[in-house]
Amino acid sequence: MIKNWFKNLWPDSYIVFSQVPEGMNVTEYINSSGSVETVEEESFVLEDDRISTEMVEYVRDFLSAYPKTQLIYLTSAQSCSAVGTCSKAEMAQMDVDTSIIKTICKGEFSSYISTMDLENDNMLFKPLELDYIYSPFFLVDEVKSDYPGTALICLHRQNQLIISIYKEGKFIYGDHVVISALEEFEEDQEAGEEIEDDLDADFDLDELDDSDLDDLDDLDDIEEMEDEGMEDDLEEQIEEDDMEQDAELKEYDLKIYSAIKESIEKFYGDESVQSDFVEYMEILDTVALSRNIYELIKDEIFCEVDSRNIDLHREVLELMLKDT
Amino acid sequence: MAKLSFITPKKKSLLDIESKILIVFLIIAATLIIGFSTFLFVKSYAKGSSSEDMSKQIAVMSKEIERYKYQARQIQELRLKADEVYTTNELLRESIKNLFDLVPDQITLTRSIMQKKRLVLYGVTPSKEVYNFMLLSPLKSIFHENKTTFYSLENGWYRFVSVNILHGETGVAQ
Numbered sequence: 001m002i003k004n005w006f007k008n009l010w011p012d013s014y015i016v017f018s019q020v021p022e023g024m025n026v027t028e029y030i031n032s033s034g035s036v037e038t039v040e041e042e043s044f045v046l047e048d049d050r051i052s053t054e055m056v057e058y059v060r061d062f063l064s065a066y067p068k069t070q071l072i073y074l075t076s077a078q079s080c081s082a083v084g085t086c087s088k089a090e091m092a093q094m095d096v097d098t099s100i101i102k103t104i105c106k107g108e109f110s111s112y113i114s115t116m117d118l119e120n121d122n123m124l125f126k127p128l129e130l131d132y133i134y135s136p137f138f139l140v141d142e143v144k145s146d147y148p149g150t151a152l153i154c155l156h157r158q159n160q161l162i163i164s165i166y167k168e169g170k171f172i173y174g175d176h177v178v179i180s181a182l183e184e185f186e187e188d189q190e191a192g193e194e195i196e197d198d199l200d201a202d203f204d205l206d207e208l209d210d211s212d213l214d215d216l217d218d219l220d221d222i223e224e225m226e227d228e229g230m231e232d233d234l235e236e237q238i239e240e241d242d243m244e245q246d247a248e249l250k251e252y253d254l255k256i257y258s259a260i261k262e263s264i265e266k267f268y269g270d271e272s273v274q275s276d277f278v279e280y281m282e283i284l285d286t287v288a289l290s291r292n293i294y295e296l297i298k299d300e301i302f303c304e305v306d307s308r309n310i311d312l313h314r315e316v317l318e319l320m321l322k323d324t
Numbered sequence: 325m326a327k328l329s330f331i332t333p334k335k336k337s338l339l340d341i342e343s344k345i346l347i348v349f350l351i352i353a354a355t356l357i358i359g360f361s362t363f364l365f366v367k368s369y370a371k372g373s374s375s376e377d378m379s380k381q382i383a384v385m386s387k388e389i390e391r392y393k394y395q396a397r398q399i400q401e402l403r404l405k406a407d408e409v410y411t412t413n414e415l416l417r418e419s420i421k422n423l424f425d426l427v428p429d430q431i432t433l434t435r436s437i438m439q440k441k442r443l444v445l446y447g448v449t450p451s452k453e454v455y456n457f458m459l460l461s462p463l464k465s466i467f468h469e470n471k472t473t474f475y476s477l478e479n480g481w482y483r484f485v486s487v488n489i490l491h492g493e494t495g496v497a498q
Contacts, residue, residue, distance in 0.1 A: 010338060122331070133330040
């Protein structure tokens, strides 16, 4: 009875953090009468690679009301990756320096993070004290759909890809790709050709015939056009802006595609794992990619692609609840 | 215990350090209040029981006092009686002394009965005249009523019985 009274007074509460390029996303949850409900979602910018004082105050306000709140962070550390073994000896054979990492084993695979990045994650949240730091590979392992063959599961966070490859449901390969760390897109010949093709399709002068040339206005009409000019200029400017934005989006999508492709190539070329042809790909999307990328993957990588939008923080919370 | 987290969660406390200090002080204050209340309760209970004892003692003492008062009254009465007896005796002694002072040398008293309002004298007198002049006169000045009876003896003397009676309040003790 006293336990229930305490539960009602101080219900289980959680705050989930995840880092994005713009700063830190924060979601507060409360377990009220058995169901975990979202209280509030907020985003904060970082100040000198630390959480802002505004965010500290925000979290402390919640902590003062719910002192038993668990602070959970899904790490974004670049050193965080995963391998298909729990044996340190086998990890050493895969060129993983086990002396400078913290490893957590889950079933038959393990995820690791460098002790320095782990310390950085803790420092990032000073003066708050985190309770849990989870690897995104464990999140992928919990959220993924089952597939009988070789499947690539890709968790897409803004500017980050967590790539896990499973064979018969068993984890065999993991890769953590940070998009901003990729080489400049223009240097990627293959992806560059794709963009050129797209642009050529819109502006190929060779494809214009005589009737099209007749439709062009004479030079005499230019003065008239100047009179009507202002509104047209504005419309053109907007169209140009839209095109620029589309191009940026397309560039990002292509970077994602390129990263996935590179990761698959690395997987195929990795002698430490038993490579197999990737038959299925599931993209767990937290940002909303454009549909074009799925078509591109289907056409270029020749595998079945499914995508699923997930609530990242909710899934992290579910992982933590399952883990404790 | 989280198995998949890179760090171990720290133990959460419901209260911050300030609240803990406040609660410790509240507990101390509550303990003191409860202790003091208990002390007062015990004391008042002890007082209650002792006052009950005192009441009983007072009742016993009251009875004792009543008894002593009664005894004192009795003693007082006895004392008064003793005083009275003493006074009476004194009076009687005076009366006897006076009586014997009254009796002349020629007359011999053989017996006297002194009652409160009556004096009876038995004796021997050489003659009736001696008796009448020397004893009867003073008796008459004291008693209201005098009756004397003479019996002649062989030697010519007279045995007499004198009954003297007082009227009213005054008289002599037996």
